[in-house]
Amino acid sequence: MGHLSTSLTHTHARTHAHAHTQYLLPAKNGEEQTMQFLLEVVEILTNYIRKTFDRSTKVLDFHHPHQLLEGMEGFNLELSDQPESLEQILVDCRDTLKYGVRTGHPRFFNQLSTGLDIVGLAGEWLTSTANTNMFTYEIAPVFVLMEQLTLKKMREIIGWPDGEGDGIFSPGGAISNLYSVMIARYKFFPEVKTKGMAAAPRMVLFTSEHSHYSIKKTSAALGIGTENLILLNTDERGRVIPADLEAKVIEAKQKGYVPMFVNATAGTTVYGAFDPINEIADICEKYNMWLHVDGAWGGGLLMSRKHRHKLNGVERANSVTWNPHKMMGVPLQCSAILCTNNHKSGLLQGCNSMCAGYLFQPDKQYDVTYDTGDKAIQCGRHVDIFKFWLMWKAKGTIGFEQHIDKCLDLSAHLYNKIKNREGFEMPQHTNVCFWYIPPSLRGLPDGEERRDRLHKVAPKIKALMMESGTTMVGYQPQGDKVNFFRMVISNPAATRSDIDFLIEEIERLGHDL
Amino acid sequence: MGHLSTSLTHTHARTHAHAHTQYLLPAKNGEEQTMQFLLEVVEILTNYIRKTFDRSTKVLDFHHPHQLLEGMEGFNLELSDQPESLEQILVDCRDTLKYGVRTGHPRFFNQLSTGLDIVGLAGEWLTSTANTNMFTYEIAPVFVLMEQLTLKKMREIIGWPDGEGDGIFSPGGAISNLYSVMIARYKFFPEVKTKGMAAAPRMVLFTSEHSHYSIKKTSAALGIGTENLILLNTDERGRVIPADLEAKVIEAKQKGYVPMFVNATAGTTVYGAFDPINEIADICEKYNMWLHVDGAWGGGLLMSRKHRHKLNGVERANSVTWNPHKMMGVPLQCSAILCTNNHKSGLLQGCNSMCAGYLFQPDKQYDVTYDTGDKAIQCGRHVDIFKFWLMWKAKGTIGFEQHIDKCLDLSAHLYNKIKNREGFEMPQHTNVCFWYIPPSLRGLPDGEERRDRLHKVAPKIKALMMESGTTMVGYQPQGDKVNFFRMVISNPAATRSDIDFLIEEIERLGHDL
Structure with missing residues (x-):
C-alpha cells in the first residue's frame, strides 16, 4: 500500500492538474481517469480512517464559523460558475476532513452516535454506489428484502409472537x-x-x-x-x-x-x-x-x-x-x-397510503406487496438497511451483544472511578452524568452562588476541550440541575484508558476555573 | 490498476478466509487488515462502476422475491447469531450488487433520479467516512457552512433579493x-x-x-x-x-x-x-x-x-x-x-424549535445561530450537502446548465423520433409520455376494447424489459388515460443512441402483443 500510494500521488500530479469532471465516466475513454480519481479519494479516506483511530491525533481542529467562512489557506467554501480541476477537488476533500470532527476517534463521546465501524462503512460505500431508492422492489429488490428480514428479526428480539x-x-x-x-x-x-x-x-x-x-x-x-x-x-x-x-x-x-x-x-x-x-x-x-x-x-x-x-x-x-x-x-x-399489526391492511399502509399510480402500479409482474413505499410519509427513501444488514452478517447477533456489554462495562468503570473521587458529583448513573467541581468551588456551601458558578464550569471546560481538540463530551442542564457532563458510551474504539483520559483531561482543564 | 487488483485478490484469498470483523480497526494492529479489506471492497465497487457504464451489460438481472428469499447460490439473506468471515462479507457485497439494479446504466430511465455522478459518489464516500450529523456546528462545522452557502446560492438563483x-x-x-x-x-x-x-x-x-x-x-x-x-x-x-x-x-x-x-x-x-x-x-x-x-x-x-x-x-x-x-x-x-423570511426568528425555527437543552446549549463558545438542528422536524439529520457542494465545485454552475440543456435536448430528440412514427401516440411531451400500439391493435377503432387492450400493453412490455434486463422505463395510467410510458431524462450517461435503443426495444418487445 505504501508504494501504491506514492505512485498514485505521483501519477496524479501529472494527470489531474488540468483535468476536469468531464473527463470522468460516462465520458468516452473516461474509465482510467475515473478509476484513478476514485482511488485517490479512497487514499484520502483511508488516511483519515487510520488517523481517526490513532490516539495521538486530535479529535478536532476547532475554528469559528467566521474563520472557515473567510477561507482557510487553499480551502474556499464559495461556489462559482466555472469548474475546478480534479486536483482541487481532491484538495477540497482533504480539507473538508481536516476541519471536521473525527466522530470515530476513541475519545469522541459527544453524541449518542459515535464510532466508525469498518464493515458498516463499507456498507455505506456500497449503498452510495448502488444509488437507489427503497420505494419499490422494482429498483431495490435486494435492499427491500434485507429490510423486511431485518425488521422481522428485530420484532422477534422485541418479543412479539413470531416476529x-x-x-x-x-x-x-x-x-x-x-x-x-x-x-x-x-x-x-x-x-x-x-x-x-x-x-x-x-x-x-x-x-x-x-x-x-x-x-x-x-x-x-x-x-x-x-x-x-x-x-x-x-x-x-x-x-x-x-x-x-x-x-x-x-x-x-x-x-x-x-x-x-x-x-x-x-x-x-x-x-x-x-x-x-x-x-x-x-x-x-x-x-x-x-x-x-x-x-x-x-x-x-x-x-x-x-x-x-x-x-x-x-x-x-x-x-x-x-x-x-x-x-x-x-x-x-x-x-x-x-x-x-392489529389492522387489516397494516397500520403503516392504512395511515399513509395514497396509491400513487406512477409508482405503485398494481399490474406489475411481481408480488407488489413488496413495494413498501406507500407505508412511508416520504416518497423516495434512502437505503439505510444495507450497512446494518452487513454488520449483522459480519458480527452475528453475538457480536452486537459483546459490543453492548462492553459499552455498559465502560460506563460502570467510569462510574466507579468518579464516585468517590474528589471534585466530582453525580446526579445519575446509567448514562454517567456528573459535575466537575474545581477546587475554587469546593469550599462553597450549597446555594445560589455555588450553583451560578458551577453552571458555568462545564461550558468552559467544553470550550477548552474543543480548542485543545483532545476529546469531546456533552453537557446540559436538566430541570433544576445546573450544567453537568453527560457521558454516553457507544464508541467501539473506546477503552478504559480513554475513560481515564477523559477524567484527567476534565481535571486538567477545569482545575483553575 | 490491473496489477494491483490481481495482487490484492491474491493476498485476500490468503488472509481473509478465516478473518472476522474483530481483526479490523479499532482492533490492535488492525490497520493493515482494515486497509486491505476496504481496498477489496473498493475493487468490487469500481468493477461495478465500470460495468454500470458499459452498454453491453444488463441494467438488471431480474428475480422474483421468492427466488431471492429462497437464496441464490452462495447468497443467503438470513441473519444469524454467529459472525461470518470477511471473505464471505466480500461475497455478500458482490452478490448484493449483482442482484440489484444498475441505476447509473445509460439505459436506465425508470425514475426521476438516474445516473451515477463520479464526483457525487466520491462525495458520498467521504460523507459516510465522516459519519456525522447536521444538527450542530459543533460536530459538523464544515458541512453546516456548506449547507448555508449552498442554500443561499439556490435562493439567489430562484431570484429572491440578495438570496x-x-x-x-x-x-x-x-x-x-x-x-x-x-x-x-x-x-x-x-x-x-x-x-x-x-x-x-x-x-x-x-x-x-x-x-x-x-x-x-x-x-x-x-x-x-x-x-x-x-x-x-x-x-x-x-x-x-x-x-x-x-x-x-x-x-x-x-x-x-x-x-x-x-x-x-x-x-x-x-x-x-x-x-x-x-x-x-x-x-x-x-x-x-x-x-x-x-x-x-x-x-x-x-x-x-x-x-x-x-x-x-x-x-x-x-x-x-x-x-x-x-x-x-x-x-x-x-x-x-x-x-x-418574513418572520422575526425565521419561520422554520419558529415552527419547529423546541430548544432542547442537551443539544442547543446557549452557552457554547461559538455563534450558536449556526446550530441548525432546531429548524428541523428531525433531530439527527444526515449530511446530504457535501456531495452536492463537491459536484458544484467540480462542474461549476455552468456544468449543471450544460447537463440540464442536454437532458432537454434528448427529450426533444425522443419527441421528434416518435411523433410521426407508426405505432406511437403521445398525450404529452415535456416528460415524453407515449403509448406503443402493437400492430394487432392498430386497426381497432377507439373504444372500450382498444382501451382495455392498450392498458395491458405497457405493463407487458415493462415485464419483458425487466426480464431481458436491457433497459427500464416507467409507465402509469393518468386520469382517463390508460397505461402509457413516461420517459424522463436525468441520466448524464444517456445519449441519442440510448434513446433510439429504447424506442427499438419497445417495438421489439411489444410487436407481437
Whole structure:
C-alpha cells in the first residue's frame, strides 16, 4: 500500500492538474481517469480512517464559523460558475476532513452516535454506489428484502409472537417517533386522515418530562398541539412514576379529553433512564391507550442477555423506536419504527397510503406487496438497511451483544472511578452524568452562588476541550440541575484508558476555573 | 490498476478466509487488515462502476422475491447469531450488487433520479467516512457552512433579493413539501403549534390534480385532512387552470373555510407540466394565501438560461422545493426546502424549535445561530450537502446548465423520433409520455376494447424489459388515460443512441402483443 500510494500521488500530479469532471465516466475513454480519481479519494479516506483511530491525533481542529467562512489557506467554501480541476477537488476533500470532527476517534463521546465501524462503512460505500431508492422492489429488490428480514428479526428480539408486525426504516428517531403517533391516531381515529383533526375529539398524549424533544415536535407537527402533550413526573433516577401517569389520565378524562398515546422511554437522552414499561403497559391496557416505547438510545440493550431486562415489558408495546445508529454503532443514519399489526391492511399502509399510480402500479409482474413505499410519509427513501444488514452478517447477533456489554462495562468503570473521587458529583448513573467541581468551588456551601458558578464550569471546560481538540463530551442542564457532563458510551474504539483520559483531561482543564 | 487488483485478490484469498470483523480497526494492529479489506471492497465497487457504464451489460438481472428469499447460490439473506468471515462479507457485497439494479446504466430511465455522478459518489464516500450529523456546528462545522452557502446560492438563483431567506436539506421532496405546509400554517396560525388544529379555523389547501401525492400525504399527516386539499383542474397539457383556482378559492370562502396554501408544480411527476406560477401568484396575493412551488423535478431548470423561463414567477413564491437528486444528477438523497423570511426568528425555527437543552446549549463558545438542528422536524439529520457542494465545485454552475440543456435536448430528440412514427401516440411531451400500439391493435377503432387492450400493453412490455434486463422505463395510467410510458431524462450517461435503443426495444418487445 505504501508504494501504491506514492505512485498514485505521483501519477496524479501529472494527470489531474488540468483535468476536469468531464473527463470522468460516462465520458468516452473516461474509465482510467475515473478509476484513478476514485482511488485517490479512497487514499484520502483511508488516511483519515487510520488517523481517526490513532490516539495521538486530535479529535478536532476547532475554528469559528467566521474563520472557515473567510477561507482557510487553499480551502474556499464559495461556489462559482466555472469548474475546478480534479486536483482541487481532491484538495477540497482533504480539507473538508481536516476541519471536521473525527466522530470515530476513541475519545469522541459527544453524541449518542459515535464510532466508525469498518464493515458498516463499507456498507455505506456500497449503498452510495448502488444509488437507489427503497420505494419499490422494482429498483431495490435486494435492499427491500434485507429490510423486511431485518425488521422481522428485530420484532422477534422485541418479543412479539413470531416476529409478526410491521415496520420501516426512517430518517432518524424523531421521525420514527412521529410515525408512532401517526399510527396510533389512525388506529383510534382513522377519519383524521381524510377529515383532519376536526373530526376527532381532543386527544392527549403522555410522555416523561425527561423524554426526547421529538415527542413534542411531533405533537406540534401533527396538529395535536404541544399543550395536549402531558408531561409525567419522574423519580430521582429520571424514571416515569406510573401513579402520576394514572392520575393524569384520570384528570384528562374528567376534563373530557381522550387519553390516546403513552410514550415510555427506554434510555432517556440525558440520564439514560428506563421507564417501567410493564407498569405503564398495565395502565395503557386499563384505559385503552397506545403504548409506544422510544428505545432510540436504549433499544440496543435488547441484544444483550445481560442487560435486556431493563426493557422488560417491551413486548407489550404497540410500537417501538429503535436506532441501530446509536448504541449498536451502525453508521448514520439507521432508525427503525416497528409496530404490532392489529389492522387489516397494516397500520403503516392504512395511515399513509395514497396509491400513487406512477409508482405503485398494481399490474406489475411481481408480488407488489413488496413495494413498501406507500407505508412511508416520504416518497423516495434512502437505503439505510444495507450497512446494518452487513454488520449483522459480519458480527452475528453475538457480536452486537459483546459490543453492548462492553459499552455498559465502560460506563460502570467510569462510574466507579468518579464516585468517590474528589471534585466530582453525580446526579445519575446509567448514562454517567456528573459535575466537575474545581477546587475554587469546593469550599462553597450549597446555594445560589455555588450553583451560578458551577453552571458555568462545564461550558468552559467544553470550550477548552474543543480548542485543545483532545476529546469531546456533552453537557446540559436538566430541570433544576445546573450544567453537568453527560457521558454516553457507544464508541467501539473506546477503552478504559480513554475513560481515564477523559477524567484527567476534565481535571486538567477545569482545575483553575 | 490491473496489477494491483490481481495482487490484492491474491493476498485476500490468503488472509481473509478465516478473518472476522474483530481483526479490523479499532482492533490492535488492525490497520493493515482494515486497509486491505476496504481496498477489496473498493475493487468490487469500481468493477461495478465500470460495468454500470458499459452498454453491453444488463441494467438488471431480474428475480422474483421468492427466488431471492429462497437464496441464490452462495447468497443467503438470513441473519444469524454467529459472525461470518470477511471473505464471505466480500461475497455478500458482490452478490448484493449483482442482484440489484444498475441505476447509473445509460439505459436506465425508470425514475426521476438516474445516473451515477463520479464526483457525487466520491462525495458520498467521504460523507459516510465522516459519519456525522447536521444538527450542530459543533460536530459538523464544515458541512453546516456548506449547507448555508449552498442554500443561499439556490435562493439567489430562484431570484429572491440578495438570496435572503431560510432553508434546509430534508430527506426527500415529500418531506420538503411537508415543511412548506407546516411553515405556511405557522405563519397564519402560530397557535396550532401549542393548541393543535382545534385553535384554527377550517383551512384548505389547493394543488393540481396532477401534483405529487406527497401534498396529499402531508394533508393527512398534519391533521388537515385530505378532504381539505382541493384539487385543481388542468388544461390538456396538465397545467393548472388559474381561473379554476380562483373559482375554488371563492367557493371555499363562501363555505366559511380559510384558503391558506397553494401548491404550484414546476414539473409534474407524470407529464412534466409547469403550472403558470405568475398567474397563480396573482391569485395568492389577492386572497392572501401562501404560494409554494414544488420544483422537486423541474427546479433543476433554474440552472439553465435557456429553460428557466418555464418557472417564470418562481421568485414570487413563499417557499420552493427543489431536489438536486433529480434532474441535476446528484446522488440520492438531496432535497431542499427553501423559503422567504418574513418572520422575526425565521419561520422554520419558529415552527419547529423546541430548544432542547442537551443539544442547543446557549452557552457554547461559538455563534450558536449556526446550530441548525432546531429548524428541523428531525433531530439527527444526515449530511446530504457535501456531495452536492463537491459536484458544484467540480462542474461549476455552468456544468449543471450544460447537463440540464442536454437532458432537454434528448427529450426533444425522443419527441421528434416518435411523433410521426407508426405505432406511437403521445398525450404529452415535456416528460415524453407515449403509448406503443402493437400492430394487432392498430386497426381497432377507439373504444372500450382498444382501451382495455392498450392498458395491458405497457405493463407487458415493462415485464419483458425487466426480464431481458436491457433497459427500464416507467409507465402509469393518468386520469382517463390508460397505461402509457413516461420517459424522463436525468441520466448524464444517456445519449441519442440510448434513446433510439429504447424506442427499438419497445417495438421489439411489444410487436407481437
